Amino acid sequence: MSVDRERLAATEVATVPTEQIDGVTELPNVLREGLRRERTAPPCAMIIFGASGDLTSRKLVPALYDLALARLLASEFAVVGCARRPFSDEVFRAHLRQDAEQFARTRPLRPEVWDPFAEGISYVRGDPADPDTYRRLREHLDWLDRTRGTCGNRLFYLATPPNLFPEIIAQLGAAGLNRPPTPESWVRIVIEKPFGHDLASARELNRQAQAVFAEPQIYRIDHYLGKETVQNILAFRFSNRLWEPVWNEQHIDHVQITVAESIGVEDRGGYYEQAGALRDMLQNHMLQLLTMVAMEPPVTFEAEAVRDEKLKVLRALRPIPPAALAANSVTTQVVRGQYGPGWVAGQAVRGYREEEGVSPTSTTETYVALKVYLDNWRWAKTPFYLRHGKRLPKRATEIAVQFKRPPHLPFGGVAAAGLEPNRLVLRVQPDEGITLQFGAKVPGPTMQLRSVNMDFLYGSSFLTPSPDAYERLLLDCMLGDRTLFMRADEVEQAWAFVTPILEAWARETPRFPNYAAGTWGPAAAEQLIRRDGRQWHRP
Ligand code: BG6
Secondary structure, rough: OHHHHHHHHHHHHHOOOOOOEEEEEOOOOOHHHHHHHOEEEEEEEEEEEOEEEEEEHHHHHHHHHHHHHHOOOOOOEEEEEEEOOOOOOOHHHHHHHHHHHHHOOOOOOOOOHHHHHHHHHEEOOOOOOOOOHHHHHHHHHHHHHHOOOOOOOOEEOOOHHHHHHHHHHHHHHHOOOOOOOOOOOOEEEOOOOOOOOHHHHHHHHHHHHHHHHHHHHEEOOOHHOOOOOHHHHHHHHOOOOOOOOOEEEOOOEEEEEEEEEOOOOOOHHHHHHHHHHHHHHHHHHHHHHHHHHHHHOOOOOOHHHHHHHHHHHHHOOOOOOOOHOOOOOOOOOOEEEEOEEEEOOOOOEEOOHHEEEEEEEEOOOOOOEEOOOEEEOOOOOEEEEEEEEOOOOOOOOEEEHHHHHHOOOOOOOOOEOOOOOOOOEEEEEOOOOEEEEEEEOOOOOOOOEEEEEEEHHHHOOOOOOOOOOHHHHHHHHOOOOOOOOOHHHHHHHHHHHHHHHHHHHHHHEEEOEEEEEOOOOOOOHHHHOOOOOOOOOOO
16 A cells, blocks of 8 residues: 555655644655656546546546646546446536536636646546447547557456446446456456345445456455555554554453444435445445454554455454344444434434335334454454434534553542543544544643643645545555455455344334434444443544
């Protein structure tokens, strides 16, 4: 991941002093320029299937524009949209521009950047099931190699509904588009989530993808891994000596991972009905966060070393016993919920069953909370509590690491009454940063103690704004860095943990809705953690 950065840092940091501006640490210009050059993508064509959808115009193309703005794309870079709609190149570009104006990180768009970038955008209309689409695509790509200089490098991006993935993969193989056209060029494929809907389907999709592409050509994307704050979990843990000695069951009482959203399902009711909170967020984003918090230090930051360590965490997940899966069990470890009507940020909002595209008797969960253990030396006795919900009171993704109390407090009960155990909160979004809570003496003539916070905030510590997750991940695909992408075995292992929960749920009809929009979820989720003498951390 950071091999380039490390190499440059080793050679240049020693001789170039870090610039300090009002206490804010900035990379010196010479180093920043060097890093930029090392991270510039080689010429290539990115072919997007599902090019007329929201993901393309709201996420992918705005991220590409920001990469162009940062001069991280080659001037030869080309985007080829592929979908059924009858767009001309001009209409496709205009449609993308309209959304980029709204969704690019850096706005307003700068014509001197957008115009040359847009010249490289073209559109191939076609049905993904029709072999002729791929014949024309191939001719178009060859033409781009000759006229724009894309050098035979091809990045295929599957941004279609998942039921089309197998067809497109097979057709790419049949058309020979899975093979680089020259010995120097490369072909890669990015597969969006959801990667399967249970263990069997994920295995099948892996089999189909690996029948056509070699594993190193396959990039399974999880946009959480592209977030700066998620990568910072590794930086925080493995660049500081301080944490490692206490990062284990001896010192950590428990860990909470919260991904709260205030939005509902918006216009994605049709998709969400098939997915639900467990598949949509927990199987992928949240288990990935868990791996980052719990993994052993990798030997290097190369893709396989990091992914090997993440896989070990997923393999250590203790399966939830059948008795703890039942909703009415006193030992339940998993709670599901669905929002009813309520209030969010002062606005009346409808319940999930009244959302567009949702059945009025839907049993799809919009909330999940669970307690898991990792069966390994470091964590065997430390519970990890994970929860995610839509229509909660606020948007907040954070990891709260709760330390144990000191073995003995010499100050007396009254002095320490206001003291809570140490807590470290890694805030992924918003208010990106880290807070450490510790005990301090209240000023005055007596020894009175209280918990106080020490804060790190990205916004005030670094002058440079953070790139969007897709910027980072698209650039990594072009550079051939797989560190922040999921390997086949990782995805399957995550499904192996989640599938028995889905199966148990399918056997019971839940009583939904069971939480009002704008609240922190069902009462059973409170009981889940209170039973252990703990409580949810309120972001
Ligand atoms: C997506 C889910 O993967 O992540 C959405 O499908 C969810 O349901 C989104 O809202 C959250 O992403 P972020 O980056 O806004 O936390």
